[in-house]
Amino acid sequence: MMFTPAADLFAPEPTSTAWPAPAAAMPAPPAASVVAAPSRDSAALETVLRHPGVWRRKSPAVAAVDVLPSGHAALDALLPGGGWPRGALCELLSEHDGLGECSLLLPTLAALTRARRRVVLVAPPYIPYAPALAAAGVDLQHVVQIDAAHADTHWTAEQCLRSGCCGAVLHWLAHGDYRELRRLQLAAESSGTPGFVFRPLAAASQASPSALRLRITSAADGTRFELIKCRGRVGGTTQLRLRA
Amino acid sequence: MLWACLRFPQLAFDALRAVSATASAALAVSDGPAQQRRIVFANSAARSAGVHAGQNPATAHALCPQLQLLARDVAAEQQALQAFATLASRYSSLIHLREPTAILLEVGASLNLFCGWPALQRRLREEVARSGFACRIAAAPTASAAQVLADADDGIALTTLAVLQGALAQLPLAQGGLEPGTVAALHGMGLRTLGQLFRLPRAELARRIGAPALAHLDRLRGRIAEAWPRWQPPARFVRRLEFEAAVHATTMLAFPLQRLLRELELFLIARDGGVQRFTLVLGHERGASTRIPVGLLAPQRDAARLLELARVRLERSALPAPAWSLTLQVDELPPLVPPHRELFDAREQGRLDWQALAERLRARLGEDALHGLACVADHRPARAWRHTPPDTAAPAARGESHPAPMRPFWLLQRPLALHHAPPRILTGPERIESGWWDGHDQRRDYYVVELRSGQRAWAFVEAGSHTHWTLHGWFA
Amino acid sequence: MKPAPPPQPATATDGVAYAELHCLSNFSFQRGASSAEELFARADALGYTALAITDECSLAGIVRARVAARGRRSRLIVGCEITLDDGLKLVLLARDQAGYSDMCRLITTGRRCSDKGSYRLTRADVATLGGGVLALWVPALASTRLDAQARWFRQQFGTRGWLAVELHRNGDDAARLAALQALGTRHDLPLVASGDVHMHVRRRRALHDVMSAIRARTTLAEAGHALQANGERHLRRRDDLAMLYPAPLLAETLRIAALCRFDLGSLDYRYPLELVPPGLSAIAHLRALTWRGAALLWPAGVPPAVRTQLERELALIEELRYEHFFLTVEDIVRWARSRTPPILCQGRGSSANSAVCYCLGITAVTPENGNLLFERFLSRDRDEPPDIDVDFEHERREEVIQYVYARYGRERAALAASVIRYRSKSALRDVARALGIGDDELAGLARAHARMRSGIAFESAMREHGFDPASRVLQRLFALAAELRGFPRHLSQHVGGFVISQAPLHELVPVENAAMPGRTIIQWDKDDLEEMRLLKVDVLALGMLTALRKCLDLLHAHGLWRQPRLGPRPSLHDIPAPDAPASAAVFDMICKADTVGVFQIESRAQMSMLPRLRPRNFHDLVVQIAIVRPGPIQGDMVHPYLRRRQGKEAVDYPLSAQERAAGQGASAVREVLARTLGVPLFQEQVMKLIQVVAGFTLGEADQLRRAMAAWKRDGNLEPFHDRIRAGMLARGYDAAYCERLFAQIKGFGQYGFPESHSASFANLAWASAWLKCFHPAAFTCALLNAQPMGFYQPAQLIQDARRHGVTVLPVDVLHSDAEATLQRLPAPAGTDTPPLALRLGLCQIRGVGAELATRIVAARRHRVFRDVADLVSRARLDARERAWLADADALRTLSGHRHRARWDSAGIEAATPLLAAAAARQDAVVLPAPALHEEVLGDYATQGLSLKAHPLSLLRRELQRRRVVTASQVMHWLQPDRPLRCAGLVTMRQRPATANGVTFVTLEDETGLINVVVWQALALRQSRVLVEATIMAVDGLLQVGEEGVRHLIARRLHDYGALLPRLAHASRDFH
Known part of the structure; x- marks a missing residue:
């Protein structure tokens, strides 16, 4: 397991409380429901049209920065170019498991797989739960999970990023030094593939070559996403609440 | 010309016997779709209990309750027949396969080489007997006659057409190799032997049995030529390189390996085939050897790519002893699907590159490192998904309109006991009671809960219970 | 997010009342997993106020539900569930009778326009429902058209529509409730709680899963989401419901339940009225018809006894208001008689054996025989509808059925349903499939199960077939199969029970399509009809009637009918009565057991009993037919x-204590049993007896009768045992007599025969025996043309005819018709009446059907065939048809022997019109003539019989060498009790359930038949020979009974089939 679970979960509880009854109203499901997944065909078409790799060279009028829409309007507004940078490494630094840190990517993964682009999960810490992915509109046919021994994960992620045949590479990394991340960033750049690296929040203090760093923490009113580094928008943190 | 026929009267049974214990037990082979299965062969123990070919299995069981029924394996039969054809190819260069149960070989040309027919027949019998298959053998100047005679009279050898003519005339109609319908019709006309048939006016007979049957009768007697497709041995590729000095490290094998793979590439181009699996055999002293199988996702023939893969494999396997030889062995040559390189189809290009990437990843991480994911229609959460071979179309579960209740991004491999009741329940219970039929009955109430840390988790208790909380997933 | 509300305390639930408004019984096939009985027992225990049975588009289970609800605190609400073609799911409840009728009509509409087992309904269909129907809508919340649907529903049902809130702990209950509340508010629709109940207790989950898998035609492992996620769809405890649902939603169930006041018992059923001429009352019309019939039957005047009987019966019919029923049956029968040619028919059943029915022509059992059983069935005390089954010629019953439809219209006439239930074997098979057990294993299990039924213990039966009896899968399989057994599986059509009503039937009960095109069935079966007091007329098919009709027609056509007759053609009535002077010859024949082909008394068991019982009059025949039945045999009544x-x-006759004390010799038992020498042989005697000796009331006796019929299924006779015993002991009968009587009752439970049925059958037995005795050629001819029927194959019927001196002529394209015919032979010198011979028909040849035969006969009528080529071209025979005819030796007169015929016919090229030249050239070829044994084998292969020689005669020399004696020696000459060997063709193998595993084998050689008895031990030891041999030799001991009945008791069997290989002969096995 790569993330340390929250301390209060497995330790004795200081005060015991009465059993709470089921909530009367159903909350919105986390993350994925912020933006309703568009219908399959239009999404696929849209993604292809927005694919800068296809059009950029011929039509300089289209976006200068090559991005993948995140599927969350609020987040897109925050991100330079209006989406996840393509051909770059994004770091997602999460305080705990279970804050919606992975689900954040579901709309992107759904759009990519529906456009028949392969999404690779390198060494995930738990079972990526197929029913949840499918419910979010991810076409499982284009999802590949790669198990690798700890020593091989880095190599694997780099190979995938470099190959240019993956729509996105998700990578869970407990420890990683600057040099390794740098290699990943270069691999992503060279092939134009977006790479997402999930790391514990503790890593936020370390220097990083990633193009984008997102801090994910729990707040009283949901999960807080903070952009702590972004190429082309130096300094300044921006907050975003994606689930209530 | 002299034709020998090897017929395997109980091929269906012999082809299976390798896998089941041979004993005095009553055994029978059955074939056909589930509802209309029929016995196709019964061994002597079964026959003496009244089981016979054509019976339905229920009747057979009624007659012989301890009867063991084996399912027919047509592939095994064909394989056996191929093996015997290969065996026969040592004695003849002209071989016909007469499915389902006979092989014909022209032995006239090689008779002297093998010291005459009796000796040759003996050798053939011995070779077949060693494999444990029952076999009937006959020889005749025409292939059709040899086949017919092998049925009628095991061991007979007729060397001249005149003698053959006489022998055929004596043969009962039913053994003449004619279609059952034709035999029945002729029987209805009171005709019982081939001789009676031969004496009838040709035109009159032709009107009643048709030209193909008449042609068969003519072929039997050598009046018209027989033209059946010649049997071709299956293609393989085996090349061996001997070293002048012992090789101690796998890295030293790169050059000989490259040479062998170049040869293979030329061979494949010539046959317009590819290779999906090949084996490297390292020969050590005293006949010992190390086999290194190499598998590919799809058939290929590009020597450079094959070399890259083979080298990775070789590097990962240690040499148990110095090697004196290297053999490249290919048993199957599947058709190569040429890379579909459309100029403007970037996606297709990507897919092909993915194969290369996947091969590279597998070579380092192991065959089982890559998985696809699929949903499984099962209410039990731990069984609602599975790994699939990557790049396979996910079956069934897709497109199913099962309303998906809340499911977490992460499922824990093993559920974890929680020490406390979670402080906050968001939704639930979702009661899941299912699976009694496979011994994994589950009765659980699932809840979406939030922990003090703000983490959202999927947790369950026994149905109806409110204690002993167990964590099963994270809404990550 | 709001903090979760504090937990609700478990409230006291005595105050929470609930009525379940949405519940499926097991008549929602493969959906509902509990019977109405179980559901009501459970609902009652849980204190539900009411329970609606809402099977899917069906009321097939509603009568059972009514019975199940009787005496329960939970009241039955009648309803149904439907899913419209646009996916809208509704639960409809009948508020009053108009609503019920609307519902029946709706279901009928949905079912009639769809294949059997499915239905199709649209919103437009629902729009026809009136104010008597309440509706619950079960919305699919995921639907995008929810609001449009709600608007339609509100507009359609107004204040009679509710939103059904069904919460099953699916994880989103709270959201679901909130969404429904919002929907209800938006559209002004009230909410009500309901359960979508599929089973009575949660424990049924396993069976419910199995049924879902069966329904989805898959295995449990593969069924996936076809299964429910949990077992919540059961009748839940009221306090559980109180936790789940807001109180107003539960209270609303009661309000709706209170609105539904409809009671099934209030249905008004009337018999059709139109059969009565205007201005006449029904009884007056019936009287007139009866007396008119009587006048015809007794031209010399109706005997006084009959006259009194008629008056009594008519008075009773009038009192019970059954006139219309009798008139309906009379109408059908009269119509059948009026056809040209008339359709032969005969009534049976409790009411059939009445003087009225005789006079109306419904039956031919004359009341002069002293057989008037009428009042015993139709009595003012017993509240049971009359029962008349009418048998028609089996080939022409369809005409009668179509007449009924035409007469009353499809609106008013339909067949009763027959509920096909899971039996042990089908339950085992379906459950096994659901559990994923492979076909081969399943076959093994079926065999093991068959062994268990023959008394082997579960463990050993399983081990024997290689199964581990302790395995969990097996345990599960058998437990679930036992649960499933008895569940209804689908509706089929009753063999011929018509329900006819004055008003359209669909106002009473839904009507649906049967599997057969052109047939409709109501959703109720005969038990339901009885419960609902609907009358049905059974229009049944009987092969013997066809044979009798054909025989009478043959006699008429050939001028052989010498008896007087009433109508233009001879009919059943015209056959001389058993007490006529010439009847002695017929009874002599019967006593000799010379009864091959005679209705009912031709089986081995009957034949062995005939010489012992020696029937000499009609009543003896009635007894004969009733006594050789499994019931009396198992009740041990035969030997006494x-x-x-x-x-x-x-x-x-046993005496009660009172009678013994009185000492007058009077016995109540005597009155009941005097007709049958003190032994109860008929069902109604048993019923009367327990009234007399055990003090049962008529109603109780009737309960026992029903229990007897169901005994095999439920085995619930024990309570009666105690009551009978107590009643009899109290009256001073001895205990041994009690036990004997009870054993007899149990025997009847299986297959008892009421005397009325037996009397009707005896009448047909008499008619067929009379015809066989005096007109064997015509009789055999008619039997052959009515096949398949009876016990014997054509070959045996023909053998029997030849033994009786009938000349039988072979099939011949120049002389045979499609069916067998009678042909005149040249008169022998010195006589002037040319004898009649039986000519076999072309259809006797295997493969030749009516179409081909008609083609040949039509071509021949046009002009006689010149040669084979002429035949082939004019009858347009293809190669296969030519081969059939040639191989059957049917071309003999055209072509010579069969080899020649096959050669000639094969050589004709159908397309070539210039045949003469070709035919001339063929003479050059010489073909060997067939030997006798080839001829015989050829005949057997093509027709299953040979007139040239008996196969055994071909072997006689070899058989003599093997010391085999002939049948005639065995049956007539040899001394008993000495070992001998005989051999013959196996013509029949029988293993009656009542014979303790004994197999009866009949062997036939060229001299006659031999009856062989094979005890179980030998049968097991030599099962292969017993089952497989076509020619069997038997070493055994000849046993001769007192009446000369001869049996060979087998000690060892031999298969002599190898002596005559390729003999194509099939015996009639194991019936």
């Missing part, structure tokens, strides 16, 4: 009766 009839045992 036999001994008494033969005078070897005194006829005595």
